[in-house]
Amino acid sequence: MDLKKFFQMHNLPLAHKKLVVASSGGPDSMALTHLLIELKKDVQFDLFVAHFDHQLRQDSMKESDLLQAYCQSQNLPLIEGRWQHGQITSGLESRARAARYDFLKRVIDQVQGDYLLTAHHNDDLLENILIKLIRSGNPAEMNSLQAVSNWQGVKLLRPLLAFVKDDLLMYDQQHHLPYIEDETNKEDDILRNRLRHHVLPLLKKENPLLADNVLRFSQQMNLLTDLAKKQIDHLPLSQPFLGSFRIKEDALANLLPNEKSYYWQRQVWYYRKRHIGFDLRGWQLYSYQGYEYLLAGGQNLPQEKAMIKLNEKFEFCNEQFVLTSEIMEGELVDSFYAEGECFWVGSLPSGSKLPLKNGQHAKAKKMFARAAIPLQLRNRCLSVFDEDDQVLFVQYAYRNQRITAASRKIYLYRIFS
DSSP states (O other), X not given: OOHHHHXXXXXXXXXXXXXXXXXXXXXXXXXXXXXXXXXXXXXXXEEEEEEEEOOOSTTTHHHHHHHHHHHHHHTOOEEEEEOOOOOOOSOHHHHHHHHHHHXXXXXXXXXXXXXXXXXXXXXXXXXXXXXXXXXXOOHHHHTOOOSEEEETTEEEEOTBTTSOHHHHHHHHHHTTOOOOOOGGGGOOSSHHHHIIIIIHHHXXXXXXXXXXXXXXXXXXXHHHHHHHHHHHTTSOOOEEETTEEEEEGGGGTTOOHHHHHHHHHHHHHHHHOOOOOTTOTTEEEEEETTEEEEEESSOOOOOOOEEEETTOOEEETTEEEEEESSOOSSEEEEEEEEOSXXXXXXXXXXXXXXXXXXXOEXXXXXXXXXXXXXXXXXXXXXXXXXXXOOEEXXXXXXXXXXOOTTOEEEEEEEEOO
């Protein structure tokens, strides 16, 4: 095993960099740590060991004791953290992972690290492919374990993906490295362990060269993904709009159905950091007034009216807003003219009519259509009413037109907590 080739192959400068290696005290991360120590003999860089105790076993301190002794013998700085948690009844694996990576981000910030390294290997890669195949079948999720990726402003490196677990165990034995096997890995209570114990051995028995195929699959998926991105990423971004997304229909006119599906997958990932499948499950494509919409699933029920005062924060469709007569920090949504200090806010009732400057009224549905707002999203348009229940403002569709000498400009801001 030679990590120098990994850094060269991926054009990753190493000299004088700060590397943080995540170590559990298990055989994989101990092998990676030793490989980095060996690499330091040829290249000058700073190496920090980060250990996170999930405190899920009574004897979890054994890993900490082992790492403290090992790092002291190798003159390596060790940074430790512990997960403070109560009883966890569901989502243990994902919650533990989130807590671990929160800790690793703090370590990276503390030491101003350039690279974060984890000891994921080829067996982990295969397990990840199978788990995501079972749960979603989404190619992007199946190929989420990358040798090099960007994470929280730092390079996340997985230099052991070409090696199987047995390679690492053999390396540990050859170099007399201490490690601790996590006894919970022997249980069948989670899907990953069941695959590891019962499925992977059968697959490897069918093909002793399975590891090469797994790595090839990942590399080919990267190539195909890059080609697809080049085809799609020259297109303009959609616009987040009332909890959904929209773009002019002309922008996507030349795309085939599968290409259009991929475009919307990319948009959801760009804005929400969520993977969705080609069937766009949970979302709905809808064309209206020259726009193509990707509508979020679920019912957009009317939001009941609430009385608020100027400069008083309020919630609408799970977002925080404030009405004020003064310029302030925050995202300015819009403005309108009105009298008074108190207002009603909520969804516009169906069938409403909006007062015009000439004393007449316009049907709200015409104003919505003019603004290209489909029926499915109209309840999400924040509307403001005066104390007499007269409409003053409808987001994207209408501003008060009956302005008097007592009117003043009212600003609507979105507040981010």
